[in-house]
Amino acid sequence: MHMQRPLTGFRVLDLTVALAGPYGSLLLGGLGAEVIRIESPAGGDIARTNPPFVGDHGVHFGAADPGDVSLTILNRARNKKSVTLDLKSDRGRAILLELAKHCDVVIENMSEGATDRLGVSYKDLSAVNPAIVYASIKAFGEPSIYPDTKGMDVIVQALSGIMDVTGFSDGPPTRFGLPIADLLAPLYACNGIMAALLQRGRTGKGQHVEVSMLDCLASLVAEEHFDVFSDAGYPTRSGNFHDRLVPFGVYPTSDGYVAIVAFSPEWMRGLFETVGRPDILEDPRYATRGPRMKHASTLNEVIAGWTGKHSTEEVVGQLVARKVPCGPVRSALDVLRDPRLRERGAVVDLEHPRLGRVGTGMGLPIRFSDAAAAFDQPADDLGGSNQKILGELLGMEAEEIAALKNLGVI
Structure with missing residues (x-):
């Protein structure tokens, strides 16, 4: 029997780029939500240019050939439908507002002020759909508490104190080995989205959910009593x-x-x-x-x-x-090859629709007794779902869609 997914029937409008936002929408897609990812017609998510690439000549770190695709996108863009839309154009913005009428959730991680400039803020989208749950992931909140600082993961780590508590006492502050701020913030965002959807079920009203990457890491640093330990003479870094x-x-040990x-x-x-x-x-x-x-x-x-x-x-x-x-202490490769973790779905094969298996990808480490969840739909090509979403959901004719493409709107 086919098991239903927990978020089946919910539709997500995805305005994210890079990692923090896309990981959040990836989780929602794996849990069953229909994710409509909006990308720029000029080239899409910047992660599409991340090496390594894979194509007819295999996996490589050189310049991408036509037809090559980034492994990053194959990993992060699964279970999503790519729609290209120029949000800087009046027509593109109008189409987005139409899409918002049909969606339950919006998730975005644009730079500060961008949603207001584009006319796609919570205020704009809730005006056409008061039930929308609109989630924002920002580096330092909005307005930013560090307005002149770029919100890159390593910078957030540096400001959060997590680097100060990582490493050895006689060594330098150390970057966490994964982009922990980018990966942690969307987990909190998804928690906030689920809670807002539950509240909407009682009130019928949506709301704005905000998550700051810095807040998330700082709250974890506060889990340990570093202030007390420091006063007692203990170093913050304990290796x-x-x-x-x-x-x-x-x-x-003698061998590890x-x-x-x-x-x-x-x-x-x-x-x-x-x-x-x-x-x-x-x-x-x-x-x-x-x-x-x-x-x-x-x-x-x-x-x-x-x-x-x-x-x-x-x-x-x-x-x-x-x-x-x-x-x-196992190596990363040991973990990626562990058959038990693969059986549980924590680590999965990364598939290309045409080339087959091309590497290893993130799994969805949540198991349900009466539901299914997995990242099992391959990443869409840029704009690969334009016809389906604009035609079937918004009812546009093929000629209108073609005209929008010619104008550069999609």
Whole structure:
């Protein structure tokens, strides 16, 4: 039996570019919403020019040939219908307002002031559809609290404090290994969209949902009590260790690294009996978590001295036998190739409609007992759904659509 998707019947008007916005609309599409993505006729989303490209000559990092497509777009634009529309033209804006009448959600991450200049702000679209839920993802809010600063992910990371708490205490602030601001903000935006849709179900009225990338990261930094730790003399950057929960960290082995967590009394006993240092358990410096923090480096040296003499497999095997939480530090390639993660849909094959499998893509890591969800529709070519959306949804004749193309409106 074909299982319905949770957002089947909802239609999303997607005015996003790059990553933060498109990841949000990707999630909505995977959950079953019909996503109509608006792109510029002049070339579409800037991500369409991101290397590597794939085409008849395979995957490459050179200049794109006609017919080549960016792997970025193949990843981020699945489950979306691409419609080209020049929003700077009066006709293009009028068409967008018509589309908004048929949509439940709008999601955008344009630069500050752009929606007002184009006439596609929440005020403009809610005037034609009061039930619309309009979600905005901005770097620093709107109006921006840093109006002269470009909202790029690494800049947001720098301003958020997350770089200050990432890395080793004797090293520099470190960029998070993924564009975490770009990926986290759309998760909050989707939460806001779902909540607004639920409220609309009670009131019949839409609303504006706003998410700031900086707010999202700053709220996570505030999860730890860095102000208190700093006053007590603890560094904000603790590298591979978490002294408040010591033993807690990443330790070298003879052939790699292993993560170990052993802050509870049972786990501590299992760890240090395995290490061959049961005497540590009777030492008052390590008996409770408070005093243990002050001597974390000593404990970590003892653990690393033992793990370094054994292979990762040996360390994990011995600690698992003692029910001590641990796991090998895997490479990114190990994860992408893990058959169990592929079976669960966290990692999927990235498909090109003509060329077949071309790489690995993001999966949708949400599972339902009575619904389906997946990124299973390949990315549309630029303007690939013009005829379908403008013709079937707005009722335009083929001649009118052709005329709009000739005028550069689509």
